[in-house]
Amino acid sequence: MKGVVAAVLTPMRADLSVDRAAFAAHCRRLLDEGAHGLGIFGTTGEANSLSVGERIEAWEALVADGVPADVLLPGTGACALPDAVKLTQEALAVGARAVLALPPFYYKGVSDDGLFRFFAELIERVGDERLRLFLYHIPPMAQVGFSPALIARLLDAYPGTVAGTKDSEGDPARVERICREFPQLTVFAGSEALLLDTLRWGGAGCISATVNVLAREARAVYDAFQAGEDATALQAELTQARRVVEGQPLIPALKAIMRARTGDDGWLNLRPPLEPLGEHAFASVSRVTLPNM
């Protein structure tokens, strides 16, 4: 798992169920556009607005519909240990090579000891040596996060199993620190604005929401870096293109762009508490022409 990974949007029908055909089509399009991997059912994918059963059913359908299981990085985080265990087991069963796990996020101010115990129980209850666990650090949303001390402790206790992290704290200095302090960890930045920096710091790439609409541009940065070329200008263009969603609620804005791109009104459906963009914001986002629209 490396490179450009989309934090994949989940298309929904008017009744708010997952739109199976649109989901598979979107995933295939992202791969065609150059995404290396598909981070399904993370924050962008409205994972926590779906039941455990809905998530499992949707990713089974995705693989049945021809999306390769080995590019999937399913979100398997949950507040309840049995839910996290079930989601992780089913992700492995469907053929995913790694999973992205939120910390339990209901109780606030919990200790590293408590979080360590959660992940120790998770790993031991899953009991599958194929498990590769990516730690999903996103304090702006989950509030609860992974301190470097906790990451070190988990790596010590479960080397090989604790395999990576997505860092969405929004602090470049933290991504650099995690890359340097834990070279054995596959480190993804949570924004493609940090893609080139993360690669320079020895990280693996980015897992980002805006990759849903900028996969080609992000891939171009990655490929230029790998080819030893100067990717600075490409990164600047990517960072600029990403500004289309600035000041908008991210997930509704990305769905609005997908609506404009595909003509499919289904892209406007979101599970509450998320709301479609208002008319004005929708017009503003729809007017923007992204590089590959």
Add this chain to the structure above:
Amino acid sequence: MKGVVAAVLTPMRADLSVDRAAFAAHCRRLLDEGAHGLGIFGTTGEANSLSVGERIEAWEALVADGVPADVLLPGTGACALPDAVKLTQEALAVGARAVLALPPFYYKGVSDDGLFRFFAELIERVGDERLRLFLYHIPPMAQVGFSPALIARLLDAYPGTVAGTKDSEGDPARVERICREFPQLTVFAGSEALLLDTLRWGGAGCISATVNVLAREARAVYDAFQAGEDATALQAELTQARRVVEGQPLIPALKAIMRARTGDDGWLNLRPPLEPLGEHAFASVSRVTLPNM
């Protein structure tokens, strides 16, 4: 639903499953000690650390084990709409007269429009005129809460169905405001330190974690108030007794007191990320003699 309601602890076995026998025994003891109602599977009950299926199974067992269904106020909040619908339907099916619903708590900074839509979908999908919904306002934990404007809008749209609230913001002025502004709402304070004040403001009582160990004392305040007596001294004693858990993590401290009171080591089990008290804190809490220990 009125008076003294315990935010019931969930006893667990060493394997972290719900201890059915201890749960029923604890609920019966609370009713014997004078609790009017049982708020099972709220924050204190570690609800979000249990799967939907575990919660339903546990409250079915509780009723099968002789705890009257009509004193139950089950927590049915969930981030995912289908989970909230399922929990609510099953709570009604088991005979609960009302349910306590958290707002969806993963996404932060969500709009009142989005929260309104969540509860509108919930009420309409449950589609049961028996439903009495209590709004669970606990921003210190859920971060997302119910603004007075949102409460007014829900009451307008679903009068009778939106029936009450538990206010655990920790601000007495807010409880007073909600009591005065929404006389049609059954208002519970989230702490028995506010029991007498809440009754004076026209509220219904309290739903509180420390009622697990102070049901008799809280009931005495309620009864004195109802009898038209001056309950000030009883309230002062109750507020003082409650200080036993001050400065400790609340749920582990209450489980430690239950361990001291019952001699059952099972009370020390908590689901991660919650952790048992350290040795020093445990000794300190255990030394305290509560009025009815």
